Amino acid sequence: NEYLKGFVIAPAENANVILGFDTDNIQMRLYTYAVTTTVSDKETDFEISSGNEDFNGVTTDRSGTNFEGLTNQREDLVSSQTSHITYIQGSSGVYTKVTFPSMNSIYDYGESVLIRAELILVPSLQNNFRDLPSTLNFYETNNLRNDLGDAITTTSSSGSTVAVSASLISNTVTGEYYYFANISDYLKEQLQGNYFDTSEGLLIGFPSSAQSYEANTLFITDSRANGLETKLNLYFLKYE
8 A cells, every 4th residue: 555645835945935824724635536337536625633734844044144053952152153143033943042140249249139120132223123023031941951941920910920021112213122021030039049040041032822833033132222232230229
């Protein structure tokens, strides 16, 4: 017996387009005929009815770009090697990683309490600012594993646990665009015990559905753009 293993829908080699299909409306129709005393035609439809019968595969070619050194999950590509730009990309699984290597220096300020931590992320000029996503999500990671951990959370005013996200702040008049996130609870937890494990960090990505199923790209600068700077603002209550 011979088996038909399936089909692949793929773009031409130099195609500059990404197309999505609604699997609820995709089917394959097989036309057969049987020869007995007469010839009878038959049509058989094969529909995609479960996630076990289809999958998406995304391959990337970053050669000739600032990111051609990004080849595997286990090795970081620091922004100093990519013209001080990092990026997030849906479908291909690219996240921006943020670490805090000098965080332990806060203990040099004497007796003080961290009361607020604000992370500012500035989109680089490579973006189409009309298409910036409205929110970004945060996930825990570790330099030893470099994997996608749990989403970081905080407690809302109603007492419920909610995911921490970065919101887009925009001013079309001045051309200022940046993402703002309150990561106070995350850093307070990490600073317990009067020590910060600098191997810990955050992965920043699109909301889960966009990260998995959409091919959007967001470039973030690690320095300045449009007069704004990517940075972490820390606010302390100091005892004197």
